[in-house]
Amino acid sequence: MDDVTTFAQAAEKHLDDVYGYLVWFTGDRFLAEDLAAETFERALRLWHRFDPRRGSARTWLCQVARTAALDHFRSEKRRQRREQLVALPERFEERLAEGLSPELEAALRRLTAGEREVIALRVVLEFDARTAASMLGISPTNCTTRLNRALGKLEEALGVAA
Amino acid sequence: MSQPDLLTELRAARPVAPAELREHVRRIAAGAAAERRRRLTWRRALLIAVPVAAAIAGAALLVPGNSHRASAPAVVHRAATPLAPVVQSKAAAGAGSASAIPRPSPNRVQRISATLQLRVPSTEAVSDATKQAVAIARSLGGYPSRVNVDAAGRSGYATIVLRVPKERVQQAVARLSALGTIVGENVAIQDLQTQVDASARKLKRLEARLAYWQSQPQTEQAQKQVASFTAAIAKLKRSRAATVRSASYSTLTVQLTTRPAPAIVQKKQGPLHGLGVAFRWLGIGALYTVALAGPFVLLFVLGWLVARTVRRHREDALLSRS
Numbered sequence: 001m002d003d004v005t006t007f008a009q010a011a012e013k014h015l016d017d018v019y020g021y022l023v024w025f026t027g028d029r030f031l032a033e034d035l036a037a038e039t040f041e042r043a044l045r046l047w048h049r050f051d052p053r054r055g056s057a058r059t060w061l062c063q064v065a066r067t068a069a070l071d072h073f074r075s076e077k078r079r080q081r082r083e084q085l086v087a088l089p090e091r092f093e094e095r096l097a098e099g100l101s102p103e104l105e106a107a108l109r110r111l112t113a114g115e116r117e118v119i120a121l122r123v124v125l126e127f128d129a130r131t132a133a134s135m136l137g138i139s140p141t142n143c144t145t146r147l148n149r150a151l152g153k154l155e156e157a158l159g160v161a162a
Numbered sequence: 163m164s165q166p167d168l169l170t171e172l173r174a175a176r177p178v179a180p181a182e183l184r185e186h187v188r189r190i191a192a193g194a195a196a197e198r199r200r201r202l203t204w205r206r207a208l209l210i211a212v213p214v215a216a217a218i219a220g221a222a223l224l225v226p227g228n229s230h231r232a233s234a235p236a237v238v239h240r241a242a243t244p245l246a247p248v249v250q251s252k253a254a255a256g257a258g259s260a261s262a263i264p265r266p267s268p269n270r271v272q273r274i275s276a277t278l279q280l281r282v283p284s285t286e287a288v289s290d291a292t293k294q295a296v297a298i299a300r301s302l303g304g305y306p307s308r309v310n311v312d313a314a315g316r317s318g319y320a321t322i323v324l325r326v327p328k329e330r331v332q333q334a335v336a337r338l339s340a341l342g343t344i345v346g347e348n349v350a351i352q353d354l355q356t357q358v359d360a361s362a363r364k365l366k367r368l369e370a371r372l373a374y375w376q377s378q379p380q381t382e383q384a385q386k387q388v389a390s391f392t393a394a395i396a397k398l399k400r401s402r403a404a405t406v407r408s409a410s411y412s413t414l415t416v417q418l419t420t421r422p423a424p425a426i427v428q429k430k431q432g433p434l435h436g437l438g439v440a441f442r443w444l445g446i447g448a449l450y451t452v453a454l455a456g457p458f459v460l461l462f463v464l465g466w467l468v469a470r471t472v473r474r475h476r477e478d479a480l481l482s483r484s
Binding site for chain 2: 007008011012015016018019020023024029032033036037040041044070073074077096097098099100101104112113114117119123124126137151154155158
């Protein structure tokens, strides 16, 4: 639990986490910026529902970010279907994050959004299994399985020795 | 690269929000402070509403007087159903004996009937009181219409139906009331004046028709008419006379009994008795609600589960893309 009491404090303290989560989830830094802004606008409207006893502000903000991202994915899918586009949406191949080796970044881009998301939550943001599972709406066991599968794919792509 | 190295590299590559985004979010947060206002959420409303409702319910249940209503004296017994009474009054034990009977109108034809329920101490008293009741009726110019006495067992019972001139009914009731303890009283007054007046008007019409036919040449038809009207007039006169005669006497039913009045159940009820009653009714209400709303709730839950499963499948499909 964190000790934020106001929305401004929460926004200031957890902006990087929310943004980082969205970058990993979407694989697109520009899109992540847009979604982060939308996340905080939504969070402001819903702030009266935030209950610190039920979870930290960081967890709550990431959940709002996830909903925003999923809404974006859905609308994007509808748009693609409408326009009958088979190709993936146009994306600038900007670096996913500073400090990643080109091989690792390439391997990460080959993962699905769901796999990148679980790595972002469990490895990058270091949420515990129970919290991450709660955010994803799955069981902790399922969350761990999903993480192991994603890491396994990365290791396979990079030829990592266990 | 080993697995710990991989994890370290992943953690080290934590993206940092660009300055423009940070500035934008700060502006959003600054707007929050300006927009801050007190919202009445359902929880806050509940926090206010529940204690207020509890206080009102408590006050309603604990106010003195409510519990007395439930234990009203059960000593009033209704007498036989009166004949379409215009005025009907009942009195319980301890009421003034003659107060329940209004003074009969001397100018109107009224049928008065009253029932007195009296408790006497013993079977011997039942017999004595029966004799006295009959004597009272006779002394007032009345007579006993029916007397039924059962004083053989441990408990005695008597029903005396008296016919007393209506102008002396108050006096009769006052004297009869003194024979025992009044446990019930019922008085009914039926106004018959309208009925008698209607009979008089009809009689006048019939007499006029009779006079007409009598003045006509006495043919066979005229004679039949005269006979018919004469019979009808005679019948109507008899009926009216019977009505007036029956109304000149009031009917007084005296019921004597040795049985003690039913004990008034006055349970010692604690201050939380009302609360218990309220909870019982709440429980009954909850049971009905569960029985009626249960199937709908079940359907809702099933629908919600299906919707959630579908949503998760779609979500998984959505996130299975890179």
